[in-house]
Amino acid sequence: MRAYLFVVAALALVVCGVSAFGEVHAAACFGQPNLNPIDPSLRLVNVVQNGRLFQAGTAEDSLSVVHVYGTPFEWGVAQGQLLKKEIIYILPTFLKHIETEAEALLPQLPEPIRALIAEYGVIGALDLTYEATFYYTPPAFFDEMRGLANATGLNYWDIVRAHMVPELFQAACSMFGAWGRSTPKGNLYQLRALDWDVSGPLQTYPTVTVYHPNSDNGHAWANVGWAGWIGTLTGMSSSPLAISEKVGDHFGETSRFGIPWHFMLRDILQYDNTLDDAINRMVNAHRTCNVYFGVGDGYQKQFRLFEYTYESLRVYDPLNTPVTPRLPDIVYRGVKQDCFAEQLGLLSAKGNVTALNTVRYIAPVTQTGNLHIAVYDFDQMLMYVANAKSPSESGLPFAYQRAFVELNMRNLFAQK
Secondary structure, rough: OOHHHHHHHHHHOOOOOOOOOOOOOEOOOOOOOOOOOOOOEEEEEEEEOOOOEEEEEEOOEEEEEEEEEEEEHHHHHHHHHOHHHHHHHHHHHHHHHHHHHHHHHHHHHHHHHHHHHHHHHHHHHHHHHHHHHHOOOOHHHHHHHHHHHHOOOOOOOHHHHHHOHHHEEOOOEEEEEEOOOOOOEEEEEEEEEEOOOOOOOHHEEEEEEEEEOOOOOOOEEEEEOOOOOOOOOOOOOOOEEEEEEEEEOOOOOOOOOOOOHHHHHHHHHHOOOOOOHHHHHHOOOOOOOOOOEEEEEEEEEEEEEEEEEEOEEEEEEOOOOOOOOOOOOEEEOOHHHHHHHHHHHHHHHOOOHHHHHHHHHHHHHHOOOOOEEEEOOOOOOEEEEEEEEOOOOOOOHHHHHHOEEEEEEEHHHHHO
16 A cells, blocks of 8 residues: 555645535425334344444334443454345445445546546455545544454455545435424434445444443544444534534635544544534644535534535634524524525424434435434433335335334443
Protein backbone atom coordinates (compact mmCIF):
# COMPACT_ATOMS: atom_id res chain seq x y z
CA MET A 1 0.00 0.00 0.00
CA ARG A 2 2.85 2.42 0.67
CA ALA A 3 3.54 2.52 -3.07
CA TYR A 4 0.41 4.61 -3.47
CA LEU A 5 1.67 7.49 -1.33
CA PHE A 6 2.70 9.68 -4.25
CA VAL A 7 -0.85 9.51 -5.60
CA VAL A 8 -2.33 10.25 -2.19
CA ALA A 9 -0.35 13.48 -1.98
CA ALA A 10 -1.86 14.61 -5.27
CA LEU A 11 -5.37 14.16 -3.91
CA ALA A 12 -5.14 16.42 -0.88
CA LEU A 13 -8.13 18.55 -1.85
CA VAL A 14 -10.77 16.70 -3.85
CA VAL A 15 -14.38 15.81 -3.27
CA CYS A 16 -14.70 12.79 -1.02
CA GLY A 17 -17.54 10.90 -2.56
CA VAL A 18 -20.93 10.74 -4.17
CA SER A 19 -24.39 9.95 -2.90
CA ALA A 20 -26.25 6.98 -4.31
CA PHE A 21 -29.44 9.01 -4.03
CA GLY A 22 -30.13 12.68 -4.66
CA GLU A 23 -32.16 15.08 -2.57
CA VAL A 24 -35.68 15.57 -3.92
CA HIS A 25 -37.99 18.51 -3.30
CA ALA A 26 -41.32 16.73 -3.52
CA ALA A 27 -44.56 18.67 -3.76
CA ALA A 28 -46.53 15.93 -2.03
CA CYS A 29 -46.09 12.89 0.20
CA PHE A 30 -46.86 9.52 -1.34
CA GLY A 31 -45.88 7.03 1.38
CA GLN A 32 -48.25 5.10 3.62
CA PRO A 33 -48.20 4.91 7.43
CA ASN A 34 -46.31 1.99 8.96
CA LEU A 35 -48.69 0.26 11.37
CA ASN A 36 -46.71 -2.94 11.81
CA PRO A 37 -46.43 -4.22 15.39
CA ILE A 38 -43.21 -3.27 17.20
CA ASP A 39 -41.37 -6.18 18.78
CA PRO A 40 -39.55 -5.61 22.12
CA SER A 41 -38.45 -9.21 22.64
CA LEU A 42 -34.83 -10.16 23.28
CA ARG A 43 -33.38 -13.65 23.81
CA LEU A 44 -29.89 -14.93 24.55
CA VAL A 45 -28.35 -17.01 21.76
CA ASN A 46 -24.67 -17.57 22.60
CA VAL A 47 -21.90 -16.58 24.99
CA VAL A 48 -18.14 -16.46 24.39
CA GLN A 49 -15.28 -14.90 26.27
CA ASN A 50 -15.76 -11.11 26.06
CA GLY A 51 -19.02 -11.39 24.17
CA ARG A 52 -22.71 -12.25 24.20
CA LEU A 53 -25.11 -12.66 21.30
CA PHE A 54 -28.83 -11.90 21.55
CA GLN A 55 -31.64 -11.92 19.01
CA ALA A 56 -33.94 -8.89 19.07
CA GLY A 57 -37.39 -9.63 17.70
CA THR A 58 -38.87 -12.97 16.78
CA ALA A 59 -40.19 -12.62 13.24
CA GLU A 60 -38.48 -11.93 9.91
CA ASP A 61 -37.40 -8.47 10.96
CA SER A 62 -35.29 -9.67 13.87
CA LEU A 63 -31.66 -8.58 14.22
CA SER A 64 -28.56 -9.56 16.15
CA VAL A 65 -27.54 -7.69 19.29
CA VAL A 66 -23.90 -8.34 20.18
CA HIS A 67 -22.34 -7.25 23.49
CA VAL A 68 -18.54 -6.99 23.53
CA TYR A 69 -16.20 -6.36 26.47
CA GLY A 70 -12.51 -5.77 27.11
CA THR A 71 -9.98 -4.25 24.71
CA PRO A 72 -10.56 -3.28 21.05
CA PHE A 73 -8.78 -6.43 19.87
CA GLU A 74 -10.99 -8.50 22.17
CA TRP A 75 -14.07 -6.75 20.79
CA GLY A 76 -13.11 -7.86 17.30
CA VAL A 77 -12.40 -11.42 18.38
CA ALA A 78 -15.73 -11.68 20.22
CA GLN A 79 -17.68 -10.39 17.21
CA GLY A 80 -15.83 -12.80 14.94
CA GLN A 81 -16.58 -15.74 17.20
CA LEU A 82 -20.26 -14.91 17.65
CA LEU A 83 -21.02 -13.95 14.03
CA LYS A 84 -18.29 -15.73 12.08
CA LYS A 85 -20.51 -17.06 9.30
CA GLU A 86 -22.28 -13.73 8.90
CA ILE A 87 -19.09 -11.65 8.81
CA ILE A 88 -17.37 -14.01 6.37
CA TYR A 89 -20.33 -13.48 4.04
CA ILE A 90 -20.97 -9.76 4.47
CA LEU A 91 -17.58 -8.04 4.32
CA PRO A 92 -16.10 -9.73 1.19
CA THR A 93 -19.48 -9.65 -0.58
CA PHE A 94 -19.91 -5.97 0.25
CA LEU A 95 -16.45 -5.17 -1.08
CA LYS A 96 -17.17 -7.05 -4.31
CA HIS A 97 -20.52 -5.30 -4.62
CA ILE A 98 -18.86 -1.90 -4.30
CA GLU A 99 -16.42 -2.83 -7.06
CA THR A 100 -19.32 -3.76 -9.34
CA GLU A 101 -21.51 -0.76 -8.53
CA ALA A 102 -18.68 1.77 -8.79
CA GLU A 103 -18.63 1.37 -12.56
CA ALA A 104 -22.24 2.57 -12.77
CA LEU A 105 -21.48 5.51 -10.44
CA LEU A 106 -18.35 6.66 -12.27
CA PRO A 107 -20.12 9.38 -14.29
CA GLN A 108 -21.30 11.00 -11.02
CA LEU A 109 -17.90 10.99 -9.35
CA PRO A 110 -15.52 13.98 -9.39
CA GLU A 111 -12.92 13.81 -12.13
CA PRO A 112 -9.93 13.12 -9.80
CA ILE A 113 -11.75 10.16 -8.27
CA ARG A 114 -12.85 8.86 -11.69
CA ALA A 115 -9.26 9.03 -12.91
CA LEU A 116 -8.02 7.32 -9.76
CA ILE A 117 -10.48 4.43 -10.07
CA ALA A 118 -9.82 4.15 -13.80
CA GLU A 119 -6.08 3.76 -13.18
CA TYR A 120 -6.02 1.80 -9.92
CA GLY A 121 -9.52 0.30 -9.65
CA VAL A 122 -11.81 0.52 -6.64
CA ILE A 123 -9.43 -1.51 -4.47
CA GLY A 124 -6.59 0.86 -5.30
CA ALA A 125 -8.77 3.87 -4.42
CA LEU A 126 -9.66 2.30 -1.08
CA ASP A 127 -6.00 1.55 -0.40
CA LEU A 128 -5.14 5.17 -1.13
CA THR A 129 -7.87 6.25 1.29
CA TYR A 130 -6.29 4.07 3.95
CA GLU A 131 -2.89 5.64 3.29
CA ALA A 132 -4.33 9.17 3.51
CA THR A 133 -6.23 8.54 6.76
CA PHE A 134 -3.96 6.12 8.62
CA TYR A 135 -1.97 8.75 10.51
CA TYR A 136 -5.16 10.40 11.82
CA THR A 137 -7.01 7.21 12.80
CA PRO A 138 -6.73 5.98 16.42
CA PRO A 139 -4.98 2.57 16.55
CA ALA A 140 -7.96 1.05 18.37
CA PHE A 141 -9.90 0.80 15.11
CA PHE A 142 -7.17 -1.26 13.47
CA ASP A 143 -6.80 -3.37 16.62
CA GLU A 144 -10.49 -4.26 16.41
CA MET A 145 -10.16 -5.13 12.72
CA ARG A 146 -7.21 -7.40 13.56
CA GLY A 147 -9.43 -9.11 16.12
CA LEU A 148 -12.08 -9.65 13.45
CA ALA A 149 -9.47 -11.10 11.07
CA ASN A 150 -8.07 -13.32 13.83
CA ALA A 151 -11.46 -14.82 14.68
CA THR A 152 -12.88 -15.17 11.17
CA GLY A 153 -9.82 -15.93 9.05
CA LEU A 154 -10.71 -13.06 6.68
CA ASN A 155 -7.94 -11.09 5.03
CA TYR A 156 -7.15 -8.15 7.32
CA TRP A 157 -6.66 -5.76 4.40
CA ASP A 158 -10.07 -6.62 2.96
CA ILE A 159 -11.62 -5.72 6.32
CA VAL A 160 -9.74 -2.41 6.25
CA ARG A 161 -10.80 -1.72 2.66
CA ALA A 162 -14.46 -2.34 3.45
CA HIS A 163 -14.22 0.25 6.22
CA MET A 164 -12.78 2.87 3.84
CA VAL A 165 -15.89 2.81 1.63
CA PRO A 166 -17.80 5.63 3.45
CA GLU A 167 -14.97 8.05 2.65
CA LEU A 168 -15.63 7.52 -1.08
CA PHE A 169 -19.39 6.94 -1.20
CA GLN A 170 -21.91 8.58 1.14
CA ALA A 171 -25.68 8.15 1.37
CA ALA A 172 -28.55 10.61 0.93
CA CYS A 173 -30.41 10.06 4.22
CA SER A 174 -32.72 12.14 6.44
CA MET A 175 -32.52 13.36 10.02
CA PHE A 176 -34.21 15.51 12.58
CA GLY A 177 -34.09 16.37 16.24
CA ALA A 178 -37.28 17.62 17.93
CA TRP A 179 -37.81 18.86 21.49
CA GLY A 180 -39.47 21.63 23.51
CA ARG A 181 -42.66 22.96 21.93
CA SER A 182 -42.66 20.32 19.19
CA THR A 183 -42.96 17.31 21.54
CA PRO A 184 -45.58 16.39 24.18
CA LYS A 185 -43.41 16.96 27.28
CA GLY A 186 -40.49 18.81 25.77
CA ASN A 187 -38.35 15.66 25.56
CA LEU A 188 -35.92 15.03 22.72
CA TYR A 189 -36.66 12.62 19.87
CA GLN A 190 -34.29 12.04 16.96
CA LEU A 191 -34.43 10.30 13.58
CA ARG A 192 -31.60 8.76 11.60
CA ALA A 193 -32.83 7.37 8.25
CA LEU A 194 -30.20 5.75 6.03
CA ASP A 195 -31.04 5.91 2.32
CA TRP A 196 -28.51 3.93 0.36
CA ASP A 197 -28.05 0.93 -1.90
CA VAL A 198 -30.41 -1.94 -1.01
CA SER A 199 -29.18 -4.24 -3.79
CA GLY A 200 -26.08 -5.25 -1.81
CA PRO A 201 -25.56 -7.75 1.02
CA LEU A 202 -25.69 -5.49 4.09
CA GLN A 203 -29.33 -6.03 5.07
CA THR A 204 -28.78 -9.79 5.14
CA TYR A 205 -27.35 -9.62 8.67
CA PRO A 206 -28.36 -6.42 10.49
CA THR A 207 -26.57 -6.06 13.82
CA VAL A 208 -26.50 -3.73 16.79
CA THR A 209 -23.15 -3.98 18.59
CA VAL A 210 -23.14 -2.77 22.19
CA TYR A 211 -19.63 -1.89 23.35
CA HIS A 212 -18.65 -2.10 27.01
CA PRO A 213 -15.11 -0.69 27.11
CA ASN A 214 -12.75 -0.99 30.04
CA SER A 215 -13.26 1.74 32.63
CA ASP A 216 -10.36 3.85 31.33
CA ASN A 217 -11.58 3.82 27.73
CA GLY A 218 -14.87 5.68 27.55
CA HIS A 219 -18.38 4.51 28.28
CA ALA A 220 -20.93 2.11 26.80
CA TRP A 221 -22.37 2.84 23.37
CA ALA A 222 -24.31 1.03 20.64
CA ASN A 223 -23.38 0.87 16.96
CA VAL A 224 -26.25 0.18 14.52
CA GLY A 225 -25.03 -1.52 11.37
CA TRP A 226 -24.27 -5.00 10.11
CA ALA A 227 -22.22 -8.03 11.11
CA GLY A 228 -18.53 -7.08 11.24
CA TRP A 229 -19.10 -3.35 10.69
CA ILE A 230 -17.19 -1.29 13.27
CA GLY A 231 -17.54 2.23 11.84
CA THR A 232 -20.49 4.25 13.15
CA LEU A 233 -23.12 5.51 10.74
CA THR A 234 -25.92 5.24 13.31
CA GLY A 235 -25.79 4.86 17.07
CA MET A 236 -26.53 5.93 20.63
CA SER A 237 -24.45 6.16 23.78
CA SER A 238 -25.08 5.86 27.50
CA SER A 239 -24.21 9.58 27.95
CA PRO A 240 -26.79 9.79 26.29
CA LEU A 241 -25.84 11.13 22.86
CA ALA A 242 -27.06 9.93 19.45
CA ILE A 243 -25.89 10.62 15.93
CA SER A 244 -27.42 11.05 12.47
CA GLU A 245 -25.73 11.63 9.09
CA LYS A 246 -26.47 12.79 5.54
CA VAL A 247 -24.33 13.37 2.47
CA GLY A 248 -23.17 16.96 2.07
CA ASP A 249 -24.07 19.47 -0.64
CA HIS A 250 -20.56 20.55 -1.68
CA PHE A 251 -20.58 23.42 0.82
CA GLY A 252 -16.80 23.61 1.25
CA GLU A 253 -13.37 22.26 0.38
CA THR A 254 -12.60 18.65 1.18
CA SER A 255 -9.43 16.73 1.95
CA ARG A 256 -8.24 13.17 1.66
CA PHE A 257 -6.13 13.56 4.79
CA GLY A 258 -7.86 13.20 8.15
CA ILE A 259 -9.86 10.84 10.31
CA PRO A 260 -12.61 8.94 8.45
CA TRP A 261 -15.85 10.61 9.44
CA HIS A 262 -17.54 7.38 10.59
CA PHE A 263 -14.65 6.72 12.99
CA MET A 264 -14.94 10.26 14.33
CA LEU A 265 -18.67 9.71 14.95
CA ARG A 266 -17.86 6.55 16.87
CA ASP A 267 -15.42 8.46 19.06
CA ILE A 268 -18.23 10.90 19.88
CA LEU A 269 -20.36 8.03 21.12
CA GLN A 270 -17.53 6.33 23.01
CA TYR A 271 -15.93 9.32 24.72
CA ASP A 272 -18.14 12.41 24.71
CA ASN A 273 -20.62 13.24 27.47
CA THR A 274 -22.35 16.34 26.13
CA LEU A 275 -23.27 18.10 22.92
CA ASP A 276 -20.52 20.62 23.64
CA ASP A 277 -17.99 17.77 23.89
CA ALA A 278 -19.09 16.53 20.48
CA ILE A 279 -18.81 20.02 18.98
CA ASN A 280 -15.30 20.41 20.37
CA ARG A 281 -14.31 17.05 18.91
CA MET A 282 -15.55 18.06 15.45
CA VAL A 283 -13.91 21.49 15.67
CA ASN A 284 -10.55 19.95 16.51
CA ALA A 285 -10.76 16.95 14.18
CA HIS A 286 -8.74 16.65 11.00
CA ARG A 287 -11.87 16.72 8.85
CA THR A 288 -12.22 15.24 5.37
CA CYS A 289 -15.57 15.03 3.54
CA ASN A 290 -18.60 17.27 3.09
CA VAL A 291 -21.13 15.62 5.38
CA TYR A 292 -24.15 16.71 7.41
CA PHE A 293 -24.16 15.36 10.95
CA GLY A 294 -26.82 15.52 13.63
CA VAL A 295 -26.02 15.09 17.33
CA GLY A 296 -28.68 14.87 20.02
CA ASP A 297 -28.06 15.28 23.75
CA GLY A 298 -30.66 13.58 25.92
CA TYR A 299 -29.81 15.43 29.13
CA GLN A 300 -29.74 18.87 27.57
CA LYS A 301 -32.74 17.97 25.36
CA GLN A 302 -31.07 19.64 22.40
CA PHE A 303 -30.12 18.66 18.86
CA ARG A 304 -27.80 20.40 16.42
CA LEU A 305 -27.20 20.01 12.70
CA PHE A 306 -23.63 20.34 11.43
CA GLU A 307 -22.12 21.12 8.06
CA TYR A 308 -18.84 19.25 8.44
CA THR A 309 -16.11 19.85 5.91
CA TYR A 310 -12.33 20.12 5.67
CA GLU A 311 -12.26 23.90 5.88
CA SER A 312 -15.02 24.63 8.39
CA LEU A 313 -17.66 23.37 10.79
CA ARG A 314 -21.02 25.16 10.80
CA VAL A 315 -23.54 24.58 13.59
CA TYR A 316 -27.29 25.05 13.09
CA ASP A 317 -30.13 25.35 15.57
CA PRO A 318 -33.84 26.13 14.94
CA LEU A 319 -33.16 29.87 14.64
CA ASN A 320 -30.27 29.87 12.17
CA THR A 321 -30.93 26.74 10.12
CA PRO A 322 -30.80 27.39 6.37
CA VAL A 323 -33.62 24.88 5.85
CA THR A 324 -37.09 26.34 5.39
CA PRO A 325 -39.68 26.43 6.66
CA ARG A 326 -38.13 26.88 10.08
CA LEU A 327 -40.06 24.95 12.74
CA PRO A 328 -40.04 25.69 16.48
CA ASP A 329 -37.58 23.50 18.41
CA ILE A 330 -36.83 21.30 15.40
CA VAL A 331 -33.74 21.03 13.20
CA TYR A 332 -34.09 18.79 10.15
CA ARG A 333 -32.70 17.82 6.77
CA GLY A 334 -34.39 15.30 4.48
CA VAL A 335 -34.14 13.49 1.18
CA LYS A 336 -37.65 14.52 0.12
CA GLN A 337 -37.30 17.89 1.76
CA ASP A 338 -40.74 19.41 1.13
CA CYS A 339 -42.60 16.30 2.21
CA PHE A 340 -40.33 15.92 5.24
CA ALA A 341 -41.05 19.50 6.31
CA GLU A 342 -44.77 18.99 5.76
CA GLN A 343 -45.00 15.93 8.00
CA LEU A 344 -42.85 17.46 10.72
CA GLY A 345 -44.86 20.67 10.56
CA LEU A 346 -48.19 18.87 10.96
CA LEU A 347 -47.02 17.04 14.08
CA SER A 348 -45.00 19.85 15.62
CA ALA A 349 -47.94 22.26 15.34
CA LYS A 350 -49.78 19.99 17.79
CA GLY A 351 -46.68 19.41 19.94
CA ASN A 352 -46.89 15.76 18.95
CA VAL A 353 -43.55 14.73 17.46
CA THR A 354 -42.74 11.46 19.24
CA ALA A 355 -40.71 8.35 18.57
CA LEU A 356 -43.79 6.30 17.72
CA ASN A 357 -45.20 8.98 15.42
CA THR A 358 -41.84 9.06 13.67
CA VAL A 359 -42.01 5.29 13.15
CA ARG A 360 -45.68 5.36 12.10
CA TYR A 361 -45.98 8.55 10.06
CA ILE A 362 -42.82 10.58 9.44
CA ALA A 363 -40.36 8.04 8.00
CA PRO A 364 -42.86 5.93 6.02
CA VAL A 365 -44.99 8.78 4.68
CA THR A 366 -41.90 10.70 3.55
CA GLN A 367 -40.37 7.43 2.27
CA THR A 368 -36.98 7.86 3.89
CA GLY A 369 -34.77 5.18 5.40
CA ASN A 370 -34.74 2.46 2.77
CA LEU A 371 -31.66 0.60 4.13
CA HIS A 372 -32.09 1.17 7.85
CA ILE A 373 -33.71 3.49 10.37
CA ALA A 374 -33.05 4.30 14.01
CA VAL A 375 -35.43 6.43 16.07
CA TYR A 376 -34.02 7.59 19.40
CA ASP A 377 -36.37 8.16 22.35
CA PHE A 378 -34.24 9.90 24.97
CA ASP A 379 -37.12 10.14 27.46
CA GLN A 380 -37.52 6.37 27.81
CA MET A 381 -33.99 5.50 26.59
CA LEU A 382 -35.44 3.37 23.81
CA MET A 383 -34.17 2.90 20.28
CA TYR A 384 -36.44 1.68 17.48
CA VAL A 385 -34.64 -0.01 14.58
CA ALA A 386 -35.82 -1.30 11.20
CA ASN A 387 -33.89 -2.74 8.27
CA ALA A 388 -34.48 -3.39 4.58
CA LYS A 389 -35.77 -6.79 3.53
CA SER A 390 -33.05 -9.41 3.33
CA PRO A 391 -33.00 -11.92 0.45
CA SER A 392 -34.54 -14.60 2.70
CA GLU A 393 -37.42 -12.43 3.90
CA SER A 394 -40.83 -11.72 2.40
CA GLY A 395 -42.86 -8.54 2.25
CA LEU A 396 -42.12 -4.94 1.35
CA PRO A 397 -38.52 -4.02 0.51
CA PHE A 398 -37.62 -0.89 2.45
CA ALA A 399 -36.84 -0.38 6.12
CA TYR A 400 -39.46 2.36 6.55
CA GLN A 401 -42.13 -0.13 5.42
CA ARG A 402 -41.11 -2.99 7.68
CA ALA A 403 -41.56 -3.92 11.33
CA PHE A 404 -39.37 -2.20 13.92
CA VAL A 405 -37.77 -3.79 16.94
CA GLU A 406 -37.65 -1.92 20.24
CA LEU A 407 -34.40 -1.90 22.19
CA ASN A 408 -34.27 -0.83 25.82
CA MET A 409 -30.95 0.98 25.74
CA ARG A 410 -30.77 1.54 29.50
CA ASN A 411 -30.87 -2.24 29.99
CA LEU A 412 -28.45 -2.94 27.15
CA PHE A 413 -25.87 -0.47 28.45
CA ALA A 414 -26.15 -2.01 31.95
CA GLN A 415 -25.56 -5.57 30.66
CA LYS A 416 -22.63 -7.18 32.50
